[in-house]
Amino acid sequence: xxxxxxxVVKAQAAPGADLRDVRVPEIGLTDVLVRVKVASxxxxxxxxxxxDSWAQHRIHPPLIPGHEFCGEVAxxxxxxxxxxxxDFVSAEMHVNCxxxxxCRTGEAHICQNVKIIGVDADGAFAQYVRIPESNIWxxxxxxxxxxxxxxxxxxxxxxxxxxxxxxxxxxxITGCGPIGLFAIAVARAVGATMVFAIEVNPYRRKIATQxxxxxxxxxxxxxxxxxxxxxxxxxxxxxxxxxxGHPDAIRTAFDIVRxxxxxxxxGLTSKPVSLNFSEDIIFKxxxxxxxxxxxxxxTWYQMQALLKAGKLDLHPxxxxxxxxxxxSRGMERLRTGEASKILLYPNxxx
Numbered sequence: 360x361x362x363x364x365x366x367v368v369k370a371q372a373a374p375g376a377d378l379r380d381v382r383v384p385e386i387g388l389t390d391v392l393v394r395v396k397v398a399s400x401x402x403x404x405x406x407x408x409x410x411d412s413w414a415q416h417r418i419h420p421p422l423i424p425g426h427e428f429c430g431e432v433a434x435x436x437x438x439x440x441x442x443x444x445x446d447f448v449s450a451e452m453h454v455n456c457x458x459x460x461x462c463r464t465g466e467a468h469i470c471q472n473v474k475i476i477g478v479d480a481d482g483a484f485a486q487y488v489r490i491p492e493s494n495i496w497x498x499x500x501x502x503x504x505x506x507x508x509x510x511x512x513x514x515x516x517x518x519x520x521x522x523x524x525x526x527x528x529x530x531x532i533t534g535c536g537p538i539g540l541f542a543i544a545v546a547r548a549v550g551a552t553m554v555f556a557i558e559v560n561p562y563r564r565k566i567a568t569q570x571x572x573x574x575x576x577x578x579x580x581x582x583x584x585x586x587x588x589x590x591x592x593x594x595x596x597x598x599x600x601x602x603x604g605h606p607d608a609i610r611t612a613f614d615i616v617r618x619x620x621x622x623x624x625x626g627l628t629s630k631p632v633s634l635n636f637s638e639d640i641i642f643k644x645x646x647x648x649x650x651x652x653x654x655x656x657x658t659w660y661q662m663q664a665l666l667k668a669g670k671l672d673l674h675p676x677x678x679x680x681x682x683x684x685x686x687s688r689g690m691e692r693l694r695t696g697e698a699s700k701i702l703l704y705p706n707x708x709x
Contacts (some may be wrong), residue, residue: 360434365705366485367686369422374410376424378684384481384489391490392434393448397508398483399427400689400701402536407478408690417478425484425703426452426477429498429507439492447498449510450490451659452476452483453652467655468518484683486705496659502666505677508702509537510662513673514653515625516541517662519600522648523621526550529596531587532572533612534603534626535563537700540676542600543570548670555596557583557611562697569675578611587615595620604628613639625650676700682707 361383368379386392407414407424432446442448455462455470462470476482476490498507506513515538520530530551532539535558546554556572558564559579567575574590576583587596595617601609604626612622613634622645634640640647653659665671679701681689692698 364486365683366423366481367425367683369407369418369420369424372410372415372418372420374408376408376686378686381423381485383487386434386436386489388436388438389492390436391432391439391442391448391492391495393428393430393450393483393488393490393495394433395428395430395483395486395488395705397429397504398425398683398703398705399508399512400425400686400693400703401427401512402693403478404484405690405693422478423481423483423485423488424477425482425488426475427509427511428483428488429504429510430483430488432495433487436492441492442495442497447500447502447507449496449498449507450476451494451496451514451653451655452511453655454480454491454494455655468652484686484703484705496656499663499667502663505702506666506671506673509541509673509677509700510659511653512538512700513541513545513662513671514658515650516545517665518653518658519602519623519625519650520545520549521658521661522623522650523598523646525598527552528598529553529555529591530598530600531555531557531596531612531615532600532602533557533608534601534605535560535567536602537676538625539563539600539602540566540570540699541671541673542602543567543572544671544673545665546600547571548665551598553590553596555587555590555615557608560696563699566675566678566699570672578607583611584614591617594618597621598623600625602626606630606632609634613645616643616645618643619645621646621648623648623650677702680704680708 456472556567
């Protein structure tokens with residue numbers, strides 16, 4: 360086992376990050392050391408890199424970011440029993456406390472004291488990462504490494520889609536970032552009858568078409584409400600999966616959901632959003648759900664089953680593959696709006 364490794368380090372409270380040689384993490388009795396094979400870049404990582412307002416209030420440098428990855432077990436603590444050296448794994452990077460009301464009543468994904476690896480502790484933009492055994496997810500070797508590295512955002516999509524009835528339902532997805540794009544595939548795989556993808560970015564709309572959405576709409580030009588009503592017998596869709604967090608997208612969600620329908624909200628807003636509770640919610644009798652992370656560990660079983668069954672084609676969403684040393688180029692690609700999921704390879708492209 361080497362004593363040092365290459366890692367992307369957010370060393371200072373300022374924009375940017377550096378590739379540095381750092382010590383390989385030491386593991387405790389119940390920890391697992393994973394040799395990272397592929398790490399995936401998230402919008403959160405771009406926030407950290409840019410050092411925006413959210414990052415300034417949440418991140419405490421020095422930090423190794425990265426919370427989406429897959430790899431191979433390199434070493435295990437003396438009390439670890441569920442995995443062994445050489446196993447193919449990923450991990451749930453939300454570490455719950457196990458003690459609060461939510462954790463003790465089956466709602467660990469909304470733990471009051473959650474810590475996120477790659478945000479609150481060193482993460483996976485490195486050759487090795489330390490993970491508590493409780494958070495390790497052992498993977499079927501048949502799952503491609505590219506897919507195994509994106510289970511975190513795929514889990515967000517699976518959780519959002521499956522938070523209510525979906526089979527034989529019409530579905531609209533507002534916001535086609537990677538999670539929204541994954542949601543198209545998940546909704547189709549579990550029996551949605553018609554999927555509308557609503558997105559202002561032309562590059563993302565192109566990918567939404569490749570993901571086989573039935574109707575791909577540009578809300579800056581298209582009369583989204585009219586088009587949706589035309590294709591749903593004037594009722595609106597059964598389910599809206601809101602992935603954008605933009606006030607206009609949220610307004611659209613309430614406009615196009617049918618009476619008695621469901622809106623599942625995953626997109627994060629940067630400011631308060633005004634709604635007419637009487638007209639938008641009460642009189643329509645709709646169900647509104649806040650979606651946070653992935654259910655531990657129901658969502659993981661669900662998405663692994665979908666992947667093993669070959670139900671999900673996610674390749675159109677993966678747009679870039681880079682050696683980890685080129686991570687800054689990946690951040691610039693994300694800024695352009697013409698990249699979706701970017702994969703980083705800590706040991707170079709092999």
